[in-house]
Amino acid sequence: MNEELKRRIGERRAAVDGELIALSNALHADPELGWQEHRSSAAVADLLAAHGFAIEQPYLGLETAFRAVCNPGAGFTVGFLAEYDALPGLGHACGHNLISAMSAGGAIGLSEVAREAGITVEVIGTPAEEGYGGKIELLERGAFTELDFALMAHPAPVDVAEAEPFAVAHWHIQYDGRAAHAAAYPERGVNANDAFIIAQTAIALLRQQLPKSVRVHGVQTRGGEAPNAIPERTEGRWYVRAETTEQLLELEQRVLKCFEAGALATGAKLTVTPEGGRYSEMRTDLEAQELYRANAIRLGRDFDVDPVAATMNRASTDMGNVSLIVNAIHPYIGVGGDASNHQPAFADACVGAVAEQTLRDGATALAWTALDVALGRS
Numbered sequence: 001m002n003e004e005l006k007r008r009i010g011e012r013r014a015a016v017d018g019e020l021i022a023l024s025n026a027l028h029a030d031p032e033l034g035w036q037e038h039r040s041s042a043a044v045a046d047l048l049a050a051h052g053f054a055i056e057q058p059y060l061g062l063e064t065a066f067r068a069v070c071n072p073g074a075g076f077t078v079g080f081l082a083e084y085d086a087l088p089g090l091g092h093a094c095g096h097n098l099i100s101a102m103s104a105g106g107a108i109g110l111s112e113v114a115r116e117a118g119i120t121v122e123v124i125g126t127p128a129e130e131g132y133g134g135k136i137e138l139l140e141r142g143a144f145t146e147l148d149f150a151l152m153a154h155p156a157p158v159d160v161a162e163a164e165p166f167a168v169a170h171w172h173i174q175y176d177g178r179a180a181h182a183a184a185y186p187e188r189g190v191n192a193n194d195a196f197i198i199a200q201t202a203i204a205l206l207r208q209q210l211p212k213s214v215r216v217h218g219v220q221t222r223g224g225e226a227p228n229a230i231p232e233r234t235e236g237r238w239y240v241r242a243e244t245t246e247q248l249l250e251l252e253q254r255v256l257k258c259f260e261a262g263a264l265a266t267g268a269k270l271t272v273t274p275e276g277g278r279y280s281e282m283r284t285d286l287e288a289q290e291l292y293r294a295n296a297i298r299l300g301r302d303f304d305v306d307p308v309a310a311t312m313n314r315a316s317t318d319m320g321n322v323s324l325i326v327n328a329i330h331p332y333i334g335v336g337g338d339a340s341n342h343q344p345a346f347a348d349a350c351v352g353a354v355a356e357q358t359l360r361d362g363a364t365a366l367a368w369t370a371l372d373v374a375l376g377r378s
Contacts, residue, residue, distance in 0.1 A: 002375065005113045009367045013109035013360070016051065020105045020363065021356050023047055027097035028351050031086030034128030037064040040084040041125050044100045048123055051108045059125070060141040065134065066125040067143075070107070071114040076374040079122045079147040079326070080107045080366065081319065083129045093347040094130065095155030095335065098359055102153050102333075105363030110370055119374045122147065126318075131170050131237075133276030135318035139325070140277075147326045149288065149373050152319065153362040155350055156332035157340050158305040161293040163282050163330040166215065166241035167248040168316035170275040173199075173218070173259060177268040179232035189230030193223050195262035195270070196234045202258035215241035216255055237275070241316055244281050280320035285327040288373050292331050295368040299361045301333070315341065329369070333362045 013020075023043060032040050041057065041064040048068040049055045057066035080103035083096045107123045114121050124143065128134035135143075144150060154163070175196060180189030203216055210216070218238030224231030240255050242248035256272065263270035293303060319330045336354050339345035349355060 002371065005117060005371060006368050008112050009109040009371065010364055012112035013105050013363050013367065016105065016108055017360060019047060020101045020359060023104065024097045024101035024355070024359055025351055027084055027100060028092045028347075031091040032084070033088060034085040034130055034132045034134065035064060037084050037127050040100070041066055041127065044082055044084060044104055044123075044125055047104055048107065052111065053107070053123065057125070060138060060143055062127065062134070062137065062141075064125070064127040065138060068107070068123040070111040070121040072120055074114065074120040075118045076377065077120040077122060077146055077148050078110065078370040078374060079124055079144065079150045080104075080370075081135075081150060081152040081322070082123055082125045083152070084125065085128050085130050085134075087130055087342065090342060090344060091347045092350055093343060094341050095346070095350040096129070098155045098335075098350055098355060098362070099152060101359050102362035102366060105359065106366035106370065109363060109367040113371065117371060117374060119370070128276070129318055131239075131275055133279060133318045136277035136279070136321050139321055144322050144326050148377070149285070149370065150322055150326045150328040151288070151330075151366055151370060153331050153333045153366055154317070155335050155341075155358065157337065158332070158334040159296065159301050159303050160305070160332040161289050161303055162284050163317070163332060164314055165279070165282050165320055166243065166314060166316045167245045167281045167320070168239055168241045168279045169248060169252055171238045171240070172273040172275055173236045173238055174271040174273070175234045175262065175268040176271070177230070177232055177266065180230045182228045182230050186230065190267045191230050192234040192266070192268045193231040195266040195268040196220055196223070196236065197262075198265050199259045199262035202261050203255060206254060206258060210251070213243050214251060215239070245278060248278060277321070279316045279318050280324055282317070282320040282330060283323040283328075285329055288327065288329050288369060289331065291372045292329055292365060292369040295372070296331070296333070296361065296365040299365055301361055301365070333358055
């Protein structure tokens with residue numbers, strides 16, 4: 001039975017290849033940042049609506065989130081997750097255009113057999129993955145709780161079946177001092193830029209005492225307005241990553257003390273504002289992961305890759321938070337080449353012939369895996 005259903009899934013996906021590629025290319029050409037993905041989310045939802053999915057958008061009060069449903073009320077509910085936000089200055093250098101197209105293609109393919117297989121097929125459009133935690137916001141509003149299985153595939157340099165993302169906290173850092181003429185009245189100023197320099201120096205020294213898997217990094221987005229004016233305000237965005245949420249909570253306090261040191265030394269006022277909730281580590285459904293691996297190999301994907309290249313795929317994702325409440329997988333699927341995520345060349349690799357084959361393989365492997373899981377557990 002499975003083989004016949006998989007054949008039909010593959011044929012249905014192939015029938016919409018042109019639409020999926022057009023969707024991916026359109027998203028890539030028109031990148032939108034987190035919480036601003038109005039055109040992108042509408043494009044994904046419109047494609048699903050054209051293939052029989054009922055659309056709810058906005059979803060749970062979030063303008064750029066949506067929920068698409070086919071065959072509601074069946075015994076087993078599968079949720080394909082779609083991401084479509086881009087990176088500032090880099091566009092789709094993390095391949096979210098392909099994520100949306102693969103999830104839409106997988107859902108459309110699976111919808112071909114949903115009724116006879118007893119599956120409700122959903123696609124949930126999840127905004128603002130790049131640092132703002134759109135899935136966490138959706139979780140807090142009650143999303144994902146009705147799913148029996150959630151899945152998506154993420155572009156990367158090579159294929160890796162199991163995601164091992166870091167837990168991460170995202171902070172906006174701000175120092176407020178007092179402006180003064182840097183030559184005439186320097187003693188009247190409180191230098192907010194000095195505070196940032198002290199904090200970054202403290203963080204650099206702290207790194208030698210941290211576990212090798214921990215990451216602390218960020219950028220200063222505002223450093224001052226004029227060289228002859230003592231900076232009154234400085235701002236930045238900083239990430240702290242660790243193996244687990246437990247380790248992250250301990251690490252956060254050490255890094256915060258570095259920022260506090262900048263305020264203490266200069267007299268500037270420090271304000272730390274979380275940018276969304278903490279991303280959790282991933283709890284992968286190992287049985288489903290192996291089903292995905294087998295389906296992907298059947299399609300010609302290769303998981304026999306350089307171990308060093310495989311470990312380069314360690315980033316962070318709010319899919320980890322979803323995996324805490326729903327059985328889930330988040331495999332990486334390779335687009336080839338020498339570039340890696342968050343490089344301009346990787347954005348280039350997420351369109352073109354190789355990316356289109358990745359899209360086809362990813363959509364089919366996800367749909368076949370969802371079918372295997374549903375028939376094995378329903």
